[in-house]
Amino acid sequence: MSDVSSRDRKQSWFYTDIVKEHFFHPKNFMDRDVATDEYDATGKVGSPACGDELRVWLKVDPGSERIREFRWKTFGCGSAIASTSVASVMVTENGGMTLEEARALKPMDIMNRLGGLPARKFHCSVLCDKALRDAINDFYRRAGRFDRIVVEASRVVDLVAKVTDHDIEEAVLEGAHTLEAVQQKTKVGIGNPGVLPAVEDLIRFYREKYFG
Amino acid sequence: MATRHVYLDHAAAAPLDSRVLRSMRPFLEGAGGNPSSFHGDGKEAKDALDDARTRIASLIHARPDEILFTSGGTESDNLAVLGYARANKANGCHLVTSAFEHPAVLESVGHLEKKEGFTATYVSPGRDGIVSADDAIAAVRPDTVLVSVMLANNEIGTIQPVADIGKRLKKLREAGHTKAVLHTDACQGAGAMELDVEKLRVELLTINGGKIYGPKGIGALYAKRGVKLQPLQFGGTQERGIRPGTENVAGAVGLATALEISSEIREAENARLIALRDTLIGGLLARVPKSRLNGHATLRLPNNANLSFLDMEGEALLLYLDAAGIEASTGSACTSAALEPSHVILSLGLPYEVAHGSLRFSLGRATTEADVDYVLDTLPPLVQKLRAISPVRVDEKYYV
Structure with a gap:
């Protein structure tokens, strides 16, 4: 990395007022230690080595399957904190989303609600939807309703960053044709270099598939 | 909102000294002749350029014809590495450098490896952020063409044993073991350290203006007489x-004036900065649990304090500090374009978690005790706030 300052680069300061509001005054974060059975479900994504780790806790109304409470903890940069905070509001407002609605929440929805994020921050810092889906599966697992657990159709290539082959495909389609470029978009293999050969194979495969 | 403005990012850019600006004025506002032109204004410009070259040469114990002006540190580093390696391939195609050089050196070496058939040995610094001269010298082979080791590291400020490496490399050359010459990137060392090319025993030395209260967009490369360089531009x-x-x-x-001022005030300013730096480092380590100093405690630049605060991420803290009026920088992945955390912190053998939580404070001439006190009062609660929302509890064994 070059001179560590980002001051002269400015990129990371391109945060909207909504991002800043959620970053400086995060909503619904878990401010204490919590027993495993206190909440109906938990989910996790990332690791401190890759730069972001996110955990979520849900309380779900058993009848309507609406999310009553969404608590979180995040280790991450400004946009990781802000995107999780805003997602916690989106999931619980107006009586709460049903688990099915929440499962359909996309990173793009979270970003739109924030009024946008710097492009290079998008893939790596909006992880909340993944942690949420992890928690929804945990809810059904605890309830013994295994038929409702949805295993993502795509294959996880980096278990730590929870990057899938689909994420790699999207990054290639968006113009990232080298390992470095794909890492910039997805953070795949950062802090977990063992997966890199498989990632390079995937990049080659999708590059050839779409760009010949 | 911020009540105070505390700029602690002088290692990225230092403000222009007003005396430097004054010395530059005639050439910014005046006729501004081209030094190559045959008329009065051209002559005036040429005289000023020659004078600046002579002043810089005398400060670093060189001869005027050994000073090449460039556009800054990056260009000087590129010219030293690429220009020297390409012009002296006959001496060998192997390079020795440290693993935590500035990217201007590292990426030039990487380019030579990838595209031009060179090989390189990257010497790792110790945990304390200092490259051992033994290791650097042991890496030199008969086919080594260039050794490049920075004078002081730009992120953690640790001072490298360049003079020792230079002395021993000279012995190897005299013994006929190698023809390799030594380059040092002195961009960060320039203000605080004496730059004497004879004492350092370097053949190439990079300086730039923007870090020493001089103008941005100017640099120089010292290239000892007889050292062949291939140009990068035509x-x-x-x-x-x-x-x-x-x-x-x-x-x-401006560069000449800035170097002269640095040299005049060096001793007193270093003593003042060391006291402030040590108050800052000591205070932060005492007030913030699970924090560590990155790099040697005393063999570091007088203005550099680089610490890691575990269980939180550097960019988030940087933004909180910025909102409180404190401007610093971080080795976290989140502010780098590549989303990779600091290669410098990782090169010390420290884990990613430490790199993500690293912050660099670089003090300057305007920094006061009150500024340091303000940081000591402001930072700990911000770290506490970020730790409160963080799920991570890094094990002590990772950072001690």
């Missing part, structure tokens, strides 16, 4: 044809 005979292009006269004058 189109004129300026700077002996090695660095063609109309000269930045005002910049050169």
Whole structure:
């Protein structure tokens, strides 16, 4: 990395007022230690080595399957904190989303609600939807309703960053044709270099598939 | 909102000294002749350029014809590494450098490896952020063409044993073991350390203006007489044809003045900064649990304090500090374009978690005790706030 300052680069300061509001005054974060059975479900994504780790806790109304409470903890940069905070509001407002609605929440929805994020921050810092889906599966697992657990159709290539082959495909389609470029978009293999050969194979495969 | 403005990012850019600006004024506002022109204004510009070159040469114990003006540290580093390696391939195609050089050196070496058939040995620094001269010298082979080790690291400020490496490399050359010469990137060391090319025993030395209260966009490369360089750009005979292009006269004058001022006030300013730095480091380590100093405690630049605060991420803290009026920088992945955390912290053998939570405070001439106190009062609760929302509890064994 070059001179560590980002001051002269400015990129990371391109945060909207909504991002800043959620970053400086995060909503619904878990401010204490919590027993495993206190909440109906938990989910996790990332690791401190890759730069972001996110955990979520849900309380779900058993009848309507609406999310009553969404608590979180995040280790991450400004946009990781802000995107999780805003997602916690989106999931619980107006009586709460049903688990099915929440499962359909996309990173793009979270970003739109924030009024946008710097492009290079998008893939790596909006992880909340993944942690949420992890928690929804945990809810059904605890309830013994295994038929409702949805295993993502795509294959996880980096278990730590929870990057899938689909994420790699999207990054290639968006113009990232080298390992470095794909890492910039997805953070795949950062802090977990063992997966890199498989990632390079995937990049080659999708590059050839779409760009010949 | 911020009640105070505390700029602690002087290692990225230092403000222009007003005396430097004054020395540059005639060449910014005046006729501004081209030093290559045959008329009065041209002559005036050429005289100023020659004078700046002579002043810089005398400060670093060199001869005027050994000073090449460039556009800054990056260009000087590129010219030293690429220009020297390409012009001296006959001496061998192996390079020795440290693993935590500035990217201007590292990426030049990487380019030579990838595209031009060179190989390189990257010497790792110790946990304390200091490259051992033994390791650097042991890496030198008969086919080594260039050794490049920075004078002081730009992120953690640790001072490298360049003079020792230079002395021992000279012995190897005299014994006929190698023809390799030594380059040092002195961009960060320049203000606080004496730059004497004879004492350092370097053949190439990079300086730039922006870090020493001089103008941005100007740098110099010292290249000892007889050291061959292949130009990186073409189109004129300026700077002996090695660095063609109309000269930045005002910049050169400013660089010379900035170096002179640094040299005059060095001793007193270093003592003042060391006291402030140690108050800052000691205070933060005492007030913030799970924090560590990165790099050697005393063999570091007087203005550099680089610490890691575990269980939180550096960019988030940087933004909170910025909102409180404190400007610093971080080695976290989140502010780098590549989303990779600091290669410097990782090169010390420290884990990613430590790199993500690293912060660099670089003090300057305007920094006061009150500024340091303000940081000591402001930072700990911000770390506490970020830790409160963080799920991570890094094990002590990772950072002690």
